[in-house]
Amino acid sequence: MATSPVPDTGRSSDGEPARHAAGRRRGATIQDVAREAGVSRAAVSKVIRNAYGVSDQMRARVEAAIATLDYRPRVAARAMRGASFTLGLEIPQIGNDFHSVIASAATEVLAETSYQVVIAPIRDPQQGDKALQSLADRQVDGIVAVAPLVSTDWLDTLAERVPLVMVGRHDVSTRYDTVAGDDESGAEQVMEHLVELGHRRIAFLDVDRRRAAGKSYISPTGRDPHSIRRRVYHEHMGALGLAPLVVESLGHMEEDAAAAVSEILTSGPHPTAIFAGHDTLAVGALRAVAAAGLDAEDVSVAGFDDIPIASHPLISLTSVDQQGYAMGAEAVRLLLERIDGRTEAVQVQMPTSLRVRASTRPPRSVEGVRPEPGDDR
């Protein structure tokens, strides 16, 4: 491993510096190092890979040469024969706090290994397959993807080529692993909480997936987190004899949700509580509620994921904690296991717990049980 903190000139000891078309200097190659150290290329390769069969003396010479030339192995060249020592992380939206938490966890776990992470954002939700595919083209040694909008068959095929772990999918595949929250029980907790507070006109805020996904909309298997949360909502409403009301946002962004909620708040009687499909939508809902001059007693809002801002005292959003950080860490751990040879598929489900905060209150009209306005941090 090179140690010099400054990239060197890459000038090999015995010749002119290699240059690229645009006059760019190229770094030293394994050949240069071998020459400098007076050994063969293979010997250098062994040293940098920590492989078996190098004498201490040779190792020292090679390491000195590496330091002198500030040699750095080209990942592309290594990837052609062996591994790239790179793991790909695919997240649907950069800037989504829940995804960020997962990414942070992954990055941190990987910091203890010799793997690098590259994050590939999906530029277009319809193109989840493209993004995953391009990660595979990049010859990463494994992929963690967060809830991509692709079919299980497609993933199965991809998994034949590269070790794969999915976060936020409940698929039971034999070829890749999954890590997901217990969406069923999480959603139940939300509904029970709202009902207990006395709410009856409860809306579910979801993304209009058909429009968000566009033409290549993947048929809902019913096993994705949002379908489950929505189904549980419907079941509870049905069981109580209440009329369901689904509010559909045009996208996953806060402003999309705010716009959708604004609309229902200004047109006639509105729900007294909103169960949002995830926290970013919930925060957008809060935006609309506050902008309309209303508060939690007019319209309570609950979310899912317990993103960091949810616990902010000024936001204080009731949400379902599904341990995003642990999910990300676990996903990476599973991936490393897979790279290491495991072939049986594993499904992990994280327990959920409801964090009750100030965004959910008994509706103004009802004499319900006052919750303690406790903030859990």
Place this chain on the structure above:
Amino acid sequence: MATSPVPDTGRSSDGEPARHAAGRRRGATIQDVAREAGVSRAAVSKVIRNAYGVSDQMRARVEAAIATLDYRPRVAARAMRGASFTLGLEIPQIGNDFHSVIASAATEVLAETSYQVVIAPIRDPQQGDKALQSLADRQVDGIVAVAPLVSTDWLDTLAERVPLVMVGRHDVSTRYDTVAGDDESGAEQVMEHLVELGHRRIAFLDVDRRRAAGKSYISPTGRDPHSIRRRVYHEHMGALGLAPLVVESLGHMEEDAAAAVSEILTSGPHPTAIFAGHDTLAVGALRAVAAAGLDAEDVSVAGFDDIPIASHPLISLTSVDQQGYAMGAEAVRLLLERIDGRTEAVQVQMPTSLRVRASTRPPRSVEGVRPEPGDDR
């Protein structure tokens, strides 16, 4: 470009499927495609690169073969000869909203080109050089980095190897471009605003950079955004004959800032206003203020960057908008220009404007001019 949405088996038409050590199937190669189409490898290469000199007939045959085999060029192999068609984006912290905005912008601009983006998070602020270096090792065709903690010399040397654009640095290098906000005027606007409201005990909330950076602390050139903001703060306080008070957070995270601010709020007389070095710190400060049961008339808070949550009515943070999205887009544009051959360095400075919101109020003790509590969205 292959069009089949599903990765195929990669079985070449005339032989057994290539397999990897771990029994992983490998995809078709350019050789397989050439065989299938009955042409040479070079011909296939020309077709996929859209290069000059291919007859329509041959192009059709090749494209059919590509589709049949679901051929996908290996990025690693391409990178060894030509370009990787990948741009690297280096952001200091995944999950920081300002960085996310920049990353989104970059991703969006690149979506219109044939370039892919990979994001490399810095796992350790002390290791900005490592992260950049590893992006270079990955043979990306260019790099956009957000305010890495490295010296200009180091960047100059790196820039000899790969096209480079820095965001949030005011360096004037001859070898790489910079895009930065007008930190000087932005900070002035904040200070003038706070003073005009009647504040006199104004604190500056900054990250304790020496501790955050650790041993490899890069000497402050004074040209980085935070040094400038802090200097302007000191200048204003000095000009008014006021005693400066710098509150130092242990890190860039919201909770670090909240902890630091909590401390000064509970120990004796506290400032009536806090100018935070960036919005994440400001949101953390608001957390501490709210947790202490105080509001904007007790302690006003202003930030820098105008991250999306700042405009949330429940947060309503006064902040300096430096057009993060435009910065990200501009950085990518400059990088593409550089890849295209430009060699003169360019420095872009974005204008700033203060978004006054509810988090800054006249101090309770003062009869100042009430600002309009306008929220700008």
Place this chain on the structure above:
DNA sequence: GTGAAAGCGCTAACAC
């Protein structure tokens, strides 16, 4: 323990 040789999959000259 060490080195020579054979590729990995692709592109860029240069022949034809």
Place this chain on the structure above:
DNA sequence: GTGTTAGCGCTTTCAC
């Protein structure tokens, strides 16, 4: 217009 050739920098047998 099309095919042939020579590598890019690395890893990996397999002799020595």
